[in-house]
Amino acid sequence: MSTARSDEAAFESLFKAEYARVVGIANRVLADPHEAEDVAQDVFVDFHRLHSATAQYAPAWLHRAAAHASLNRLRGARRRQKREVAQALEEGERILDPQKQLEVSEDRRHVREALARMAPKPAAALAMRASGLSYTEVAQALGVGTGQVGTLLRRAEATLRKEVTRGTSN
């Protein structure tokens, strides 16, 4: 019993430490905080069922799963419409100018479409780094050396830029 209790306590600590970061990664990919929370919930449910919260790899696993799960969701065309509506509503709270609101929403959609066309690893690296993870954390989540992260990000940035240009010129 005490083992089960300490395991629960460890999971709660892990949850408190990582939930906002996991939501942050998903939000960076989906640009929709509500959908990002759905992804984060699924990720933690999966983690808790299959892993011990005391595992050293726990944060890395959560970050990688958040990036992959949200990228998978981004690629699901069915969700697009719902996402755009939610995005517009969220944005409406801050930007009063409807024209400006439309432009921001449109730009964000182009960027997410470009992200969805990228290979999973560089796309995940960008999302993780943009959401504030350090090079070391990105490296651990992707299973690469810390020294490789800079190059990986450089290439990912170039690819995203190219994809955004391609998307807007079509």
Place this chain on the structure above:
Amino acid sequence: MVDDPDARAGADAAHLGSCPECADRFKTFADDARSIASLLAVPEARVDIGRAFERVMSNRKSQPALVRFPILGPSTRPLTLGFVATIAAVAVLLVAFAAAGLFFKPTTVKAVPVTVADIQALSQLGDYGTITWTKEPQLQATTNAADASQAGGGLTVPKVADATLPSGLSKTVTYGAMSNAEATFTFSADKAAAAAAAHGTTLPKMPAGMDGATLTISVGPAVGEIYGDLQKPSSDTSSINLPQLIVAKSAAPTAKSTQVSVTDLENYILAQPGISKELKAAIQAIGDPSTTLLIPVPIEYATSTQVTVQGVDGVALGDNTGVGSGVVWVKDGYVYVVAGSIKRDDAVAIANNLN
């Protein structure tokens, strides 16, 4: 995104301080990175962690599974094909050492956790003797199931129920077959001693009769089908380009040994330096090693759960993120595998509806 201390570390940082050309280039990178960061900018999500935690804990699916793997620190090594090859080698060795005396024919499967240290320790066993193919495997790709069946010694290619295929799966299917193959490993006391000396380790004493003992493993024939465009190059060479889905059926592997008993062999292998307590415990907990096919699960990369497939026990690997998963089971003398870059639940559904 170049504001991390690791973005300019050590000698690079010193060089950037003294080389205007590189400093300029670095500034361009930094400007680029900033513009990408602004492209990806979004309003921060406001979260209520307390409520979110309650929601996760009240989700029935979040209850811990029976088999969970805690353990080791994260590895910074990428998951390479070489690593996978090592896993395959370990699988053969594990099958080999499960050989009960003179004969091994599995009727069920069980997952055993292996650590990187286990893999290294077990890989060295390959240096303790010589392996020779008495019958080399012939691999053949075909465009239809009938040809694959013919090349695979008459085995019927399992038929996937279309309704169970996840949406978005490639419609390109390649069939394949492998002929029966047989390899014999001959233990050598001299080679083992030389390998140990080369690694600077001391070996446990080899049981009497082990020098010159042979272990013969037979695998296949096997047939299968692969969904996905196999010609498409991977844009990411540092990770495995998993096919979208692979379904395979193989005659269960068999093993026979001469001169040594299974107990001697098991004790000798488990006494190797570097074998983890977890692996020892998992192996020793298996009731009848002569009928159990061990699936080595690298604990840093994969998780496994016991599932029921086609009415028998099976092992499901991976999770529901869609990154990669698989199911393995043994039924009526055949080993079946369903695996790919799909969710574990989808793999189990495909497995259960295979004809």
